Structures are given as structure tokens and as C-alpha cells.
Amino acid sequence: QVQLVESGGGLVQAGGSLRLSCTTSTRIFSLSSMGWYRQAEGKQRELVAFIDPSGHNTRYGDTVKGRFTISRHNAKDTVYLQMNGLEPGDTAVYYCVERPSMGGRNLWGQGTKVIVSS
Numbered sequence: 097q098v099q100l101v102e103s104g105g106g107l108v109q110a111g112g113s114l115r116l117s118c119t120t121s122t123r124i125f126s127l128s129s130m131g132w133y134r135q136a137e138g139k140q141r142e143l144v145a146f147i148d149p150s151g152h153n154t155r156y157g158d159t160v161k162g163r164f165t166i167s168r169h170n171a172k173d174t175v176y177l178q179m180n181g182l183e184p185g186d187t188a189v190y191y192c193v194e195r196p197s198m199g200g201r202n203l204w205g206q207g208t209k210v211i212v213s214s
Contacts, residue, residue, distance in 0.1 A: 099120055099121050099122050099194075099203055100118055100119070100120045100122075100192050100194060100204065100205035100206075101118065101119050101120075101205060101206070102117065102118045102190065102191070102192045102205045102206065102207060102208040103116070103118075103119075103208060104116040105189075105209045105210045106209075106210070106211070107211045107212075107213065108182055108210070108211070108212055108213070109182075109212070109213050110184060110212055110214050111181060112182050112212075113178070113179060113181075113182065114179045114182060115176060115178050115179070116132070116177040116179070116192075116210075117174055117175075117176055118130070118132075118175045118177075119173055119174045120174075120175075122194060122196075124198075125173040125194070126149060126170045127149055127196060127198060128149060128194045128195055128196045128197060129146060129147065129148050129194075129195040130146070130147050130166075130175040130192070130193070130194055130195070131143070131144070131146040131166075131192070131193045132144040132145045132166060132191070132193070133190070133191045133193060134186075134188035134189065134190045134210075135191070135207075136187060136189075139188075141191070142157060142159075143155075143157045144156070144157050144160055144164060144166075144177065144190065145157065145160065145164055145165075145177060147166045147167070147168055147175065149170075151167065151168045151170070154166055159185070160179075160186075163179065163181045163182075164177060164178065164179050165180075166178075175192065177190070182210075184212050186210060186212050187210060187211050188209075188210060189207040189208070189209050189210075190207060190208050190210055191204055191206075192204070192205040193205070
């Protein structure tokens with residue numbers, strides 16, 4: 097039932113870097129936009145980054161623009177989130193989402209926790 101699996105979370109000091117990975121087994125990865133969202137304790141889920149099926153078009157949340165980079169490797173059915181210059185405000189559970197271009201329901205991973213210490 098679980099079709100998206102995130103990895104790479106952990107504890108890092110402010111100013112450090114972390115790379116998250118998300119691998120999908122939906123078999124429609126090349127036709128899907130992929131994204132990363134995050135949710136901190138007591139706060140709403142927010143967009144981090146999104147990437148289209150080609151990998152050429154991306155979108156970022158304002159708070160991470162210039163610090164985070166989303167990319168994908170279609171042959172590996174994997175999307176990445178490179179996070180640089182991490183701040184305590186980046187502490188959250190990060191979720192991978194797959195949005196099929198054919199209009200199917202969005203598919204979510206279980207999340208990976210990122211803690212940034214000050």
C-alpha cells in the first residue's frame with residue numbers, strides 16, 4: 097500500500113546541509129509531477145518544492161528559495177531535495193508527493209523528520 101518512501105532525514109546543525117530522497121513504486125513516475133511538502137508541529141503543511149515530469153520546470157516555496165534544490169532521476173524513480181543553509185525554522189516532517197499528470201489522486205509518502213538545531 098505504501099508506494100512512496102522518503103529517506104535522508106536526521107538532525108543537523110544550523111547552516112548545515114541534508115539531502116532527502118523519495119523513491120516511488122507507482123509505475124507512473126515518468127508521467128508524474130513530484131513535490132516535497134513539510135509540516136512542523138502545530139503548523140499547517142506547506143509547499144517546499146515541486147518539479148514537473150521532464151525535470152526542467154520547478155517551483156519553490158518562498159522560505160526555501162535559493163537554499164533548496166529539487167531534482168529527479170526518472171530511471172531510478174527517485175526525486176531528491178538538496179537542502180543547504182538549513183535553519184531552525186526548517187525543522188519539520190518532510191513528505192514526498194506524487195501527482196499523476198493523467199489526473200489521478202495524489203500519492204503521499206510517510207515522511208522523514210528533519211531537525212535543525214540552533
